[in-house]
Amino acid sequence: MLLGITVIVFLIMSLIPGDPATAILGAYATPENVEKLNRDLGLDRPMVERYFIWLGNMLQGDFGRSFSLNRPVIDEVAERFSATLVLAGTSFVLCALFGIAAGVVSAVRQYGLADRLITFAVLIGISVPSFFLGMIMILFFAVRLRWFPVSGMYAIYGGGDLADLLHHLVMPAVALAAVAAGVVARLSRSAMLEVLRQDYIRTARAKGLRERRVIFGHALRSAMVSIIPVLGLQAGFVLSGAVYIETVFQWPGVGRMLVDAILKRDLMLVQGGVVFVAAAYVLFNIAVDVAQALLDPRIKT
Amino acid sequence: MTAFLQRLARNRLAAAGGAMLALIVLVALAVPLLPLQDPNATATAERFARPLSEGHLLGTDHLGRDLLSRLAHGTRLSLAMGFAAALIAAVLGSVLGIVAGFLGGRVDNVIMRGVDMLMGFPYVLLALAIVAALGPGLVNALIAVAAVNVPFFARNIRGVTVALAGREFVDAARLSGMGNLRIMAVEILPNVLPVIVIALTTTTGWMILETAGLSFLGLGSQPPQADLGSMLGEARAALISHPHVAVVPGVMIFLVVMSINLFGDGVRDALDPRLGAGALTRPLPATVVDRPAPPPLREPDPPALLAIDDLRTEFRLGRRVLPAVDGVSLSLGRGEAVGLVGESGSGKSVTALSVMRLVASPPGVIAGGAVRLDGEEVIGAPFEVLRALRGRRVAYVFQDPQATLHPLYRIGDQLAEAIRAHQPMGARAARVRALELLRDVRMPRPEDRIDDYPHQLSGGQRQRVGIAMALANNPDVIIADEPTTALDVTVQAQILALLERLRRERGLSILFITHDFGVVAQLCERLAVMYAGRIVEEGPTAEVLAAPAHPYTRRLIACVPEPGAGRRRLEAIPGLPPRLDALPPGCAFAPRCHRARPDCGAGDIPLRRAGARAVRCLHPETTP
Ligand code: SF4
Numbered sequence: 025m026l027l028g029i030t031v032i033v034f035l036i037m038s039l040i041p042g043d044p045a046t047a048i049l050g051a052y053a054t055p056e057n058v059e060k061l062n063r064d065l066g067l068d069r070p071m072v073e074r075y076f077i078w079l080g081n082m083l084q085g086d087f088g089r090s091f092s093l094n095r096p097v098i099d100e101v102a103e104r105f106s107a108t109l110v111l112a113g114t115s116f117v118l119c120a121l122f123g124i125a126a127g128v129v130s131a132v133r134q135y136g137l138a139d140r141l142i143t144f145a146v147l148i149g150i151s152v153p154s155f156f157l158g159m160i161m162i163l164f165f166a167v168r169l170r171w172f173p174v175s176g177m178y179a180i181y182g183g184g185d186l187a188d189l190l191h192h193l194v195m196p197a198v199a200l201a202a203v204a205a206g207v208v209a210r211l212s213r214s215a216m217l218e219v220l221r222q223d224y225i226r227t228a229r230a231k232g233l234r235e236r237r238v239i240f241g242h243a244l245r246s247a248m249v250s251i252i253p254v255l256g257l258q259a260g261f262v263l264s265g266a267v268y269i270e271t272v273f274q275w276p277g278v279g280r281m282l283v284d285a286i287l288k289r290d291l292m293l294v295q296g297g298v299v300f301v302a303a304a305y306v307l308f309n310i311a312v313d314v315a316q317a318l319l320d321p322r323i324k325t
Numbered sequence: 326m327t328a329f330l331q332r333l334a335r336n337r338l339a340a341a342g343g344a345m346l347a348l349i350v351l352v353a354l355a356v357p358l359l360p361l362q363d364p365n366a367t368a369t370a371e372r373f374a375r376p377l378s379e380g381h382l383l384g385t386d387h388l389g390r391d392l393l394s395r396l397a398h399g400t401r402l403s404l405a406m407g408f409a410a411a412l413i414a415a416v417l418g419s420v421l422g423i424v425a426g427f428l429g430g431r432v433d434n435v436i437m438r439g440v441d442m443l444m445g446f447p448y449v450l451l452a453l454a455i456v457a458a459l460g461p462g463l464v465n466a467l468i469a470v471a472a473v474n475v476p477f478f479a480r481n482i483r484g485v486t487v488a489l490a491g492r493e494f495v496d497a498a499r500l501s502g503m504g505n506l507r508i509m510a511v512e513i514l515p516n517v518l519p520v521i522v523i524a525l526t527t528t529t530g531w532m533i534l535e536t537a538g539l540s541f542l543g544l545g546s547q548p549p550q551a552d553l554g555s556m557l558g559e560a561r562a563a564l565i566s567h568p569h570v571a572v573v574p575g576v577m578i579f580l581v582v583m584s585i586n587l588f589g590d591g592v593r594d595a596l597d598p599r600l601g602a603g604a605l606t607r608p609l610p611a612t613v614v615d616r617p618a619p620p621p622l623r624e625p626d627p628p629a630l631l632a633i634d635d636l637r638t639e640f641r642l643g644r645r646v647l648p649a650v651d652g653v654s655l656s657l658g659r660g661e662a663v664g665l666v667g668e669s670g671s672g673k674s675v676t677a678l679s680v681m682r683l684v685a686s687p688p689g690v691i692a693g694g695a696v697r698l699d700g701e702e703v704i705g706a707p708f709e710v711l712r713a714l715r716g717r718r719v720a721y722v723f724q725d726p727q728a729t730l731h732p733l734y735r736i737g738d739q740l741a742e743a744i745r746a747h748q749p750m751g752a753r754a755a756r757v758r759a760l761e762l763l764r765d766v767r768m769p770r771p772e773d774r775i776d777d778y779p780h781q782l783s784g785g786q787r788q789r790v791g792i793a794m795a796l797a798n799n800p801d802v803i804i805a806d807e808p809t810t811a812l813d814v815t816v817q818a819q820i821l822a823l824l825e826r827l828r829r830e831r832g833l834s835i836l837f838i839t840h841d842f843g844v845v846a847q848l849c850e851r852l853a854v855m856y857a858g859r860i861v862e863e864g865p866t867a868e869v870l871a872a873p874a875h876p877y878t879r880r881l882i883a884c885v886p887e888p889g890a891g892r893r894r895l896e897a898i899p900g901l902p903p904r905l906d907a908l909p910p911g912c913a914f915a916p917r918c919h920r921a922r923p924d925c926g927a928g929d930i931p932l933r934r935a936g937a938r939a940v941r942c943l944h945p946e947t948t949p
Contacts, residue, residue: 028442036454134607151583153534155541156557156575163568174565220607221685223728230683230723231743231794232716235610241742245733264449268538272561282450283542286457294457302446309445320733321778 029302030082034075037295087296092288097296101278105300107177108270108277110189112262114197119204119262120255124244126205127212127251131220132239142209149206154265158199158272165195175274196273200265204258211254215247222246249320256312260305339591345584353401365390365549392573395551400577402552406467406545407533413471414532415525418478423509423517425479426486437483440476448473452535456544463552466545470535478524485520489513519596526589530582537578553578608685611711612638612678614704619695622702629656630699630834631680631719631802637693638672638679647905649675651858652694655836657802662828662835664845664866666881667855670905676855677804677838679704681715698802717747720795724807726787730779736790737775743797762793766823785816792823799831806838821847842882846870851937854878857903857913864938872947874940877914912942920944 081088087097130142166174172195219225220243228242267279274280278297285293352359385392425436443451455469489495490513498508539545540554551559553574560571620635638650650672657663667673678684680696682704696703698718703711723729731739740762741755750758756775763771766789779787788808795803805824809817825848828835837849845852845866853863854875862875873879903913911926912918918925925943932941 028438029445032442032446032451033454036458131607147583147586148579151530151586152579153537153541153554153557153575153582155538156571156578159557159561159564159571159575162564167565217607223723223725224731226608226683226685227721227723227729227794228731229610230681230715230721231797232712232714232746233742234712234746237742237746238610242731246731249733260447263447267449267453268541271542279449282453282457283544286453286461286544289460291457294454298450298454298457301450305447305450306445322732322780 027079029306030079030299031075033295033299033302034078037291082299087300088292090285090290090293090296092285092290092293097293098300100281100293101297101300104276104278104281104297105304107275108263108266108279108301110177111193111196111200111269111275111277112259112266114193115200115204115262115266116255116259118197118201119208119258122201123205123208123258124212124251126209128216128239128244128247130209130213131216134217142213146206146209149202150210152202153268154199154203155268155272157202158196158269161195161199162272175272177276196269196275199272200262200269203265204261207261208251208254208258212247212251215250216243218250219243219246245319249316252312252316252319256309259308259312263301263305336591336594338587339594342584342587342589342591345580346588349400349581349584350404352397353404356397356401359397363391363394392570395556396553396573396577399551399553399556399574400581402463402546402550403533403537403540403554403578404581406463406470406536406552407529410467410471410474410532410536411525411529413467414474414528415478415521417471418475418524419482419517419521421475421479422482422484423486423513426483427490427505427509427513429487429490433483436479440479443473443476444480449535449538452539453544456539461544461547463540463546463550466536466539469539470532473535474528474532477528478521481520481524482517485517486513489516523593523596526585526592530585530589533585534578534582553581606687608687608689611682611708612684612686612689612691614682614691616691616693616704619702619705622695622697622700629697630659630661631657631836632697632700633676633680633694634697635694636676636679636696637691638675638684639690639692640688641690642688645906648858649689649905650679653855653858653860654694655853655860655863657834657836659801659834660828660832661851662837662849664837664839664849664852665855666839666842666845666852668840671855672858673838673855674806677721677806677836680804680836681719681721682711683715683721713747716743716795716800717798718800719802719804720798720800722788722791722795722803722805722808725811726784726791727779727811730787730790732779735776735778736782740775740790740794740797743794747798758797759793762796763790765796765827766790766793768793783816784812785819788812788816788820789823792820792827796827796831800833802834802836804836804838807840809844810839810841817844824848842870842884854881857908858905859913859941860932860939861914861941862939863932868938874938874945874947875914875942876918876920876946879946920946 085098087101089095090097090100093100126142126146130139133139162174165171173192177189177192224246225238225243228238233241263279266275266277267283269275270277270280271283278301282294282297285291285297421436421440425433452466452469452473455472456465459465459468495508495512498512503511536545537552537554537557540552541558543555543558546552546555548555548559556574557571557578560567560574564571616637633653633655636650636653637648640647640649653672653676655663655665655676665673665676675684675689679691680703682691684691691704694704698714703714706714730736734742737756737759740759741752744750744755744758744762760771760775763775768774768786768789774782774786779790782790788811791808803824808824809820812820821844824835827833828848835848837845839845849866851864852866852869853860854869854877855861856877862869862873862878864874869878870882873882903909903916909915909926911928912921912930915921915925922944930941930943932939
């Protein structure tokens with residue numbers, strides 16, 4: 025899987041029209057530079073060989089050098105990625121918690137007032153672009169109510185501690201979580217509805233269990249079997265959405281770095297960043313699979 | 326197709342979404358004809374005009390361009406990009422999916438490998454990589470978004486195609502000498518079309534969001550041309566001082582995507598009613614009760630432990646009402662075993678489940694009658710009172726232990742849970758007790774089995790667990806709903822012997838629901854026969870078996886060669902059980918009855934009692 029990612033990124037990058045060295049160097053391209061880069065990158069060699077050289081370098085931690093920042097790609101990416109991880113991780117936890125909770129309530133109170141309100145909120149949540157939601161939140165909570173800072177990760181003067189980070193984190197994390205929470209809530213609702221009709225739920229009730237135990241102990245446990253894989257997908261959603269949210273809130277994460285790098289045509293940085301984030305995503309999904317296997321004894325690992 | 330349209334129109338939200346979407350699309354199409362200002366004409370003097378200002382209905386942006394005009398053109402562009410991306414993704418994805426699913430083997434392997442790898446990416450990342458390689462721009466953004474969504478289509482469509490490729494009509498086409506290409510186009514494609522449409526409706530909304538997103542980041546449409554995303558992106562700089570410039574395109578994206586989502590959900594529900602949110606309803610903790618006052622307590626003689634009195638349970642499905650149980654009265658004495666016999670659909674299981682209000686609701690409703698345990702009315706009791714009775718005084722053994730045991734819990738834990746629901750005790754004590762229960766039901770090697778999951782046990786062992794669970798709190802009554810039907814013959818006999826032994830040892834009362842007279846003969850002193858929601862005959866087992874009075878009973882017994890000789894089918898009786906919503910007047914069995922005479926259809930036939938026996942028939946086989 026990890027190899028697959030590198031193959032795909034490599035193939036996409038080889039789509040670059042024209043001479044890649046010129047494309048990479050952009051405005052800096054003097055004939056000498058182009059020739060030097062071609063040699064450095066081994067672009068004069070066949071593609072398969074080039075791929076393995078690139079792969080070998082990455083395995084040694086060498087992701088190349090960003091020309092626009094003039095520092096090793098891996099340093100920049102690692103620094104930015106930790107900021108993204110804080111944001112996306114928080115959002116992921118938020119979307120999982122609120123999404124599942126909303127889905128459960130919605131299913132248990134099917135057709136009730138709570139269900140209708142949640143269904144309506146979910147519809148809005150999955151229809152509103154996260155970047156627009158972020159802008160509206162800035163207008164309302166930062167400008168009008170002055171509850172939270174407009175943007176950034178730390179205050180420029182003073183800040184730097186955890187409280188400051190949290191203060192900055194609330195709005196972007198919520199904006200980012202909204203869409204994913206909607207999707208999770210929808211799925212949790214239908215998974216719960218499906219499970220609640222099962223015979224073993226009737227058995228649980230026939231035993232005289234408290235309804236809370238029936239819902240959370242028996243129904244939700246089974247529903248999690250179909251919710252967890254979707255949580256894995258939502259992690260991808262959250263990472264993706266982070267690209268927009270980081271731009272809106274000026275969060276110094278890897279998403280904004282990628283966008284800047286693309287606009288500056290700093291392709292080494294893009295390449296390294298994409299591989300790095302995708303690898304993290306794959307590892308996360310492996311963790312999800314493990315969690316799934318732990319939850320469901322019927323899956324043989 | 327018309328049914329589809331009707332279902333779609335009945336869904337008010339979907340209709341509203343569809344109407345809004347149609348309106349937006351129409352306006353977008355008509356943009357070149359509308360008297361709008363030039364969207365790109367700048368007028369620095371008029372920058373940031375507020376909405377409703379002179380000459381600019383929605384105001385102007387940072388270059389003084391008319392927002393209304395830009396909004397109209399932007400919407401047009403965004404819609405075009407979103408729909409184009411969706412179409413490209415759908416076409417490419419479907420082709421890949423059909424080819425992979427139909428050809429199978431190596432081709433399938435290679436394609437699906439690629440698809441899996443692409444799906445291993447967070448989607449925007451992939452789109453960013455593509456845009457990075459191709460360079461920012463409208464067309465490249467479109468290609469990126471389409472490419473990112475191809476795998477989703479390919480995987481969905483492949484799944485359906487694989488299922489289709491094995492079907493007879495495809496084989497037939499092959500035999501008739503059709504080429505692969507023609508089969509795919511003529512036989513497969515029309516059948517996967519609904520799936521493609523569903524996938525399209527669920528993804529078009531996103532794709533509009535994604536293309537708008539790329540433009541928002543400055544990677545899509547380039548100035549001065551603007552779609553909704555880049556309008557938002559440009560407005561970001563002046564967000565705080567002039568929010569209206571951002572709000573106008575933002576709200577538009579929201580409206581477009583929401584109307585597509587609403588419409589899409591409606592289309593999906595209408596194409597695939599089973600998937601629809603409306604088709605799935607979850608049962609409430611207890612069956613809904615909607616009855617006039619319960620019938621007065623008639624002091625029974627001798628006093629019954631469990632007395633079902635004129636019970637009426639119906640299924641309310643929209644406007645239709647199916648009377649599944651139509652005035653059933655039955656009593657069960659202490660230590661007595663009573664069989665309730667009938668074909669499937671006769672209402673015997675619904676009667677059994679109604680006792681502790683376990684009939685799924687909706688659609689089930691208890692519409693009349695009473696259930697009394699030691700003279701205490703149960704149906705009208707508050708839920709907590711009912712819950713305290715469930716499992717403690719009245720326990721159930723269900724038909725299919727594969728489906729009725731929780732698949733994700735160890736059986737020991739399920740037993741312990743049942744015990745602790747009514748008896749406060751620690752986890753360790755509950756486990757000891759669970760082990761005892763497993764021994765009581767003669768589970769082989771209970772110490773090893775107690776930590777097994779249900780799927781690790783055989784059918785007979787699972788049912789032993791089901792019975793152990795019912796015994797957990799030493800109940801007074803066990804209601805066994807076809808407990809042996811799902812098992813094979815030898816195991817059936819073992820389970821029956823177990824129930825019989827437990828009854829003798831513990832003085833249990835058992836209400837035994839079955840379609841099998843052999844089982845009743847072995848276990849029950851008394852039996853009642855149900856047909857179309859009513860009891861048609863009742864009496865001591867030996868007497869009824871020897872001389873059945875109701876023609877239906879006689880037919881049922883005739884189907885049994887000799888008691889205990891294994892599983893038999895009741896379908897041997899000619900004709901079908903009647904539809905409950907279209908019962909004939911008079912005797913419900915008349916259409917299948919060989920003794921039927923004209924007066925049988927005249928009017929309601931009462932259950933006539935004579936001593937211990939009762940029969941609901943005008944011309945019984947024997948006069949009891
Ligand atoms: S009442 Fe008439 S139709 Fe009904 S079972 Fe008796 S004889 Fe048959």
